[in-house]
Amino acid sequence: MRLPQLTLNQKLGAAALALGALALASQPHRGPFVKLDARELALVVEQEVDHVTPAELAAWIVEGRADYRLIDLRTAGEFERYHIPTAENAPLSALADYPLQRNEKIVLYSEGGIHAAQAWLLLRAQGYSGAYTVLGGLDGWKDEVLFPALPADAGPKQRARFERAAAVARFFGGEARADGTPAASAASVELPKLVSPAGPAQPVATGAPRKKKKEGC
């Protein structure tokens, strides 16, 4: 039995119909599912390249660096009361839809650090290779940056470092503790009023309304 001769156009049409029919079974969207490289992530955590210290973050803010996004994972109310300068508020549940680029440096913090660590894992799993947490979270920030303490048996080098830390603390509206009071009491100390430190420009929280229209035609 001879097959009928098909023109090019007819062959194209047939191919289209075949591909269209096969597509009936397709599921092109990833949906909420992600793939994790467990080994790689475990290594990243062990090598301690998954976080930044509060002191490092403070230095970036003082320097006025604009190459990172600081994300506060707490509720809006907590964010209003106090947040680390230059931070944007994105509660954990809204993080998936929050506009973030995969090639950006994203620094996450929460109250203590657990939520930040979980958010870090979720972002990493979705391909955000530039995600980091703030070691110790907001508690660590209060401890190291806002209210740095000088240990009782401090040597001269530690004293010098403490002086610098005290200057940074003042910059952020905090105050150094010279009498070595334990960090726990700092929790009850009043947090500084939110005055953005002079210098670093605040990156716009949402998709930058004043920046150029990037996508769309």
Add this chain to the structure above:
Amino acid sequence: MMTPLFKYGFFGEEFSLLVAFVLGVGFGFFLERAGFGSARKLAAQFYLYDMSVFKVMFTAIVTAMLGVTYLGWLGWLDLDLVYLVPTHLGPQVVGGLVLGVGFVVGGYCPGTSVAALATGRFDAMLYALGIFAGTFAYAQVYPAIQGFVNANPMGQVTLPEVFELPWGLVVFVVVIIAVLGFWGATLVERRFRSEP
């Protein structure tokens, strides 16, 4: 999945501009190949004796649509990261009507006008100047019509989402419509071309 490459950080803004240029070259090349550097061929679509606009456009749509479907299915493309222009039904319906009228009056659309002026068509150059003038006028009235321009916001929605149908089914239906459309278009062309 690691694509779209740009959104996974494989290259930066500057390189993406180069990519834009190269893609544009491909775009312009095939537009001209299809004959869309000619207003007469483009306008002929609306007089039914040359349905190339319909054929080219829908073939391109079907090709890319099947492409993203299969690449997404294979896990090679993260379809969620491909930008979707937000839907605003009112202004988009009106805009489409106005654009259709402009197409028949002017003989081009913005993309084809660039293709045509690059191949020396003076009318395309005038058309492009018209776009500039029209854009300027639009910018002046924009504050007053803002409300309408942002009306009926539906966000970034696809047909499968709105009709609550599986993606694959909508793809299949589109392919069927397209192939039937192509067959019908050829019949229409034959009918209207035989007229004097």
Add this chain to the structure above:
Amino acid sequence: MTARLPDPPRAPAVAGAGPGAPYLNPYLAGIGLGLVLLAAFVLVGRGLGASGAFSSTLSWLVNLVAPAHAQANLYMQDYLGDGTTHPLKAWLVFEVVGVAAGALLSGLLAGRARFTVEKGPRVSTAIRLLCAFAGGMLMAFGAHLARGCTSGQALTGGALLNVGSWAFMLMVFVGGYAVAWFMRWQWR
């Protein structure tokens, strides 16, 4: 239903036109375009477009001549941004320059590049040019209202099954066919 349907006519299909190689089979051209579009999705995560490039360029020009006015204008602000990037350093601007280059290349290869005016046999050049300008103005309004033109909305959005794009595409054909009869003196 076994007779072969006639092939599309050799370019150009209308009287009074010039020489040149025959146009490519529209389905093959469409596949080529579709693959370019697919490449855009895979490489950059966005589709093609054209009208935005005109907006960027216009905003830049107006900013040169009347910066206060440009920067105060709600529409042009989006394309001028905060001043950190040049308005012409926009993805669509580079893409559109590419379109011109690609079209010129194809036109030269096919011998279809020439300085001429595309018009029907019954209309004068002057009227045609006027209509072209008017058409461009109308097109600008349509495209900006719809947030895209046939390249950006119809092609790109069409392939992604975008609701607004399909609605838009449908209306383009409706609008075109509605006025075609009234404009036939320009083309036939």
